[in-house]
Amino acid sequence: MLADITPLRVNPDFRRLWFGNTVSYIGQQMTAMAVALQVYAITGSSFYVGLVGLCSLVPLIVFGLYGGAVADVVDRRRLGLITACGATVLSAALAVVAIAGLRSVGVLYAIVALQAVCFAMNSPARSSMIPRLLPAEQLPAANALASLAGGVGQMTGPMLGGVFVGLWGYQAAYLIDVAAFTASLYAMWRLPAMLPGDPSQEGKAPPAARRRPSVVEGLRYLASRPNLRTTFVSDLCAMVLAQPRVLFPAIAGLWYGGDTRTVGLLAAAPAAGALLGSVFSGWLGRVQRQGMAVLIAVASWGAAVAVFGLTRNLWLGLLFLALAGCADTVSMVFRNTMVQAAAPDDMRGRLQGVFLVVVVGGPRLGDFLAGSAADVFTPAVAVIGGGLACIVAISLIAVLQPSFPKYDARRPVA
Secondary structure (H helix, E strand, O other): OOOOHHHHHHHHHHHHHHHHHHHHHHHHHHHHHHHHHHHHHHHOOHHHHHHHHHHHHHHHHHHHHHHHHHHHOHHHHHHHHHHHHHHHHHHHHHHHHHHHOOHHHHHHHHHHHHHHHHHHHHHHHHHHHHHHOHHHHHHHHHHHHHHHHHHHHHHHHHHHHHHHHHOOHHHHHHHHHHHHHHHHHHHHOOOOOOOOOOOOOEEEEOOHHOOOHHHHHHHHHHHHHHHHHHHHHHHHHHOOOOOOHHHHHHHHHOOOOOOOOHHHHHHHHHHHHHHHHOOOOOHHHHOOOOOHHHHHHHHHHHHHHHHHHHHHOOHHHHHHHHHHHHHHHHHHHHHHHHHHHHHHHHHHHHHHHHHHHHHHHHHHHHHHHHHHHHHEEEEEHHHHHHHHHHHHHHHHHHHHHOOOOOOOOOOOOO
């Protein structure tokens, strides 16, 4: 039942990459917390803190698609190195701003936006490397380990960021982030060249027809591959229709009579469930009907959110939010595995770019929908209705796309 560490044990390249990404992600989360604290200290406004997220969102969506297209026509190792170096320099720039005592939110916004560009260009390249390092049967374990690293980073990074800022100032968090990036840079540097396409062609120049990045080509490919397309649509069902996080401040007071600490517990519960889902993910590698597993996981997310909307006991509510987070981890592992295994190598970057856009943009749309529904009706109606709508939508997908529940990992078909 425990997480399968076979990819870490048998593949030194993957082991270095996973460790480097874990360390650097903790550093990035520290920086995100430090930037939020610094903006609030300068402005005293939560609105300006919220704009930090907007400065990241737009570049992530725009450059996520373009970064995936670039990753399909260049050496992914080199692209990963260049963008990771860029992110390191930008963290150093934040440290310089803090040390100099420059009180300009505009400068902070600009650096955050450029960091988002580097991440959007780096993420598709890094994710599309994994199927070149590991056999298909180890991909579920690798994705579960990536989820585990993400959960650790999300839970420890902000906490450490707040501690270091309190002890030594904003520059401490930024400089530690710079140091953390060296682990990722070292892991990338040790990798072999990774040109997309036939691995036997590594080290050779890609054909001229593939030298120009094409986002449109990737979208056309996705439109013609029903199983891959459904992996993204199913995630949108969960994140857009049944995303309750924007309602946590209202729910904490109206349902539980709590305060900001209650909001923190509600926000942490799905992350804790996702982390536990990653820790106890050993069974995922034995599942062959991965499409069916995605459908069940998304329906479970919707059911857990709907039941959360019915509870008025805080600990029960936290339990169902944790179950929702666990279901989301299962869904993510299999969706990412299907994209990595069923797509040809020279399309993986673009599909990982789409994956990034869906992961980043879907919850934001969900926040807007849930907030609007709560204003028109009540938070309870928004939460319960969203969970039920998610179950209905994923059931319709199972009926309208019959090849998806039949998807077999032993014979992956896009």
